[in-house]
Amino acid sequence: MDNQVPPRKVPNFCSIRYGIALLLLLCNVIVMSQRVCMSLTMIAMVNSTEPHGLSNTSTKEPQDNIKKKKRQLKLWSLEHFFGTFTPIPTHHGTCCYNPGQLIFFKYESQERISVCCSTKNPVYNWSTEIQGIMLSSIFYGILISQIPAGYLSGIYSLKKMVGSALLLSSLFTLLIPLAAEFGEALVIICRVIQGLFQGIALTTQQVVWIKWAPPLEQVRLTSLSLSGLLLGPCVVLLITGFICDSLGWPMVFYIFGACGCALSLLWLVLFYEDPKDHPCISKSEKEYITSALAQQNGLLSSLPHLFAWIFAILAGHMADVFLSRNILSLLTIRKLFTLLGLLLPALFSLCLLYLSSSFHGTMIFLILANATGSFCMGGILINVLDIAPRYYGFLKGFTNVIGLTGGLVASTVTGVILSQDQDSPWLKIFFMMVANNVISLIFYLIFAKAEIQDWAKETQNTYL
Numbered sequence: 001m002d003n004q005v006p007p008r009k010v011p012n013f014c015s016i017r018y019g020i021a022l023l024l025l026l027c028n029v030i031v032m033s034q035r036v037c038m039s040l041t042m043i044a045m046v047n048s049t050e051p052h053g054l055s056n057t058s059t060k061e062p063q064d065n066i067k068k069k070k071r072q073l074k075l076w077s078l079e080h081f082f083g084t085f086t087p088i089p090t091h092h093g094t095c096c097y098n099p100g101q102l103i104f105f106k107y108e109s110q111e112r113i114s115v116c117c118s119t120k121n122p123v124y125n126w127s128t129e130i131q132g133i134m135l136s137s138i139f140y141g142i143l144i145s146q147i148p149a150g151y152l153s154g155i156y157s158l159k160k161m162v163g164s165a166l167l168l169s170s171l172f173t174l175l176i177p178l179a180a181e182f183g184e185a186l187v188i189i190c191r192v193i194q195g196l197f198q199g200i201a202l203t204t205q206q207v208v209w210i211k212w213a214p215p216l217e218q219v220r221l222t223s224l225s226l227s228g229l230l231l232g233p234c235v236v237l238l239i240t241g242f243i244c245d246s247l248g249w250p251m252v253f254y255i256f257g258a259c260g261c262a263l264s265l266l267w268l269v270l271f272y273e274d275p276k277d278h279p280c281i282s283k284s285e286k287e288y289i290t291s292a293l294a295q296q297n298g299l300l301s302s303l304p305h306l307f308a309w310i311f312a313i314l315a316g317h318m319a320d321v322f323l324s325r326n327i328l329s330l331l332t333i334r335k336l337f338t339l340l341g342l343l344l345p346a347l348f349s350l351c352l353l354y355l356s357s358s359f360h361g362t363m364i365f366l367i368l369a370n371a372t373g374s375f376c377m378g379g380i381l382i383n384v385l386d387i388a389p390r391y392y393g394f395l396k397g398f399t400n401v402i403g404l405t406g407g408l409v410a411s412t413v414t415g416v417i418l419s420q421d422q423d424s425p426w427l428k429i430f431f432m433m434v435a436n437n438v439i440s441l442i443f444y445l446i447f448a449k450a451e452i453q454d455w456a457k458e459t460q461n462t463y464l
């Protein structure tokens with residue numbers, strides 16, 4: 001006990017994995033800032049600040065109404081993607097409050113209300129309907145990109161996907177002031193494309209923690225990175241008004257777009273997809289992450305075999321129940337369980353290729369592809385006992401030799417495909433496995449028997 005080496009202290013907050021979480025937090029702050037900022041700048045971008053957009057030009061009001069507004073400012077409700085604003089009367093200006101937005105109004109003259117943002121920048125005659133479409137159009141892009149982004153995250157480099165998505169979202173943010181000069185249609189297109197790349201960035205970043213988050217820190221690191229989605233609107237609300245007032249509303253898009261471009265380049269330089277490849281990670285942190293994930297992977301690797309054992313017991317019990325209650329004939333039972341044991345693994349293998357867009361999806365289809373093969377226990381694997389009980393031992397040994405030979409050939413072919421095909425080797429391997437199962441199933445369904453064969457019957461010799 002005296003010679004036992006105490007475990008080295010693993011760095012926590014001053015570590016690479018927490019640095020990645022902080023980097024993702026900043027990425028999410030920028031993404032949300034780019035998404036929300038137009039909700040505030042829109043007031044300065046249109047040439048009318050009347051709350052419901054009844055007119056795009058300034059209008060005169062009766063003198064009594066103006067005097068009444070001077071005595072007590074009214075709060076207009078504005079639509080926002082977070083919901084409807086709550087009126088809050090103030091003495092210094094009209095205040096609109098919403099969990100996602102805070103806007104102040106003031107009177108500049110007796111004829112119109114103006115926003116604190118400066119109107120020295122370009123203004124446009126956009127109706128409230130067009131403004132609503134512009135604000136919501138970004139969500140169409142986010143919605144479209146979710147499933148493709150999740151699927152592609154398991155194929156392509158996360159470093160490139162997150163970095164390029166943030167970069168392109170930032171570039172289209174920079175283009176919005178220019179697009180506004182050419183019309184509202186181009187602004188809407190920019191917002192949709194911007195949402196498309198934001199959806200990719202937000203979805204693919206979750207996959208980062210598969211290799212970087214130890215099991216006991218997954219929630220902590222994930223919540224830290226995703227908290228940027230809540231901090232982003234706060235940042236927008238704090239600084240957008242000052243930028244509009246001092247520099248003009250186009251600078252809001254330029255600043256958030258430039259910050260996003262810089263952050264995307266920083267991500268591409270600093271992030272590595274695997275802790276083993278990071279040049280700056282300490283040895284203790286690398287060992288801590290890899291050993292923790294190895295323990296988790298050992299548990300996960302055992303799950304397919306555990307469920308295969310459960311399915312084997314279930315298949316044997318179900319087959320005997322069908323037979324004892326005369327629900328199905330013996331031949332039908334053997335064909336049914338062989339069908340399940342060969343067709344379901346093929347089906348779940350295809351799902352593993354095309355539908356497993358996340359870690360949990362991959363594990364579920366991998367377990368089902370392996371476990372459902374145990375249905376053959378009630379089918380082809382016991383069928384030899386039906387047709388030739390006299391030679392069961394010999395035939396079982398013979399079929400085992402064929403099965404082991406197939407395993408050796410499959411391992412060799414797999415190695416050859418992996419070494420020669422660098423693009424999509426596993427796609428070919430899985431399709432070969434599916435084809436093998438389907439061909440074997442068709443052959444069995446055509447030629448399978450369940451009664452004792454003539455050549456396997458015992459002959460009785462009669463002596464005179």
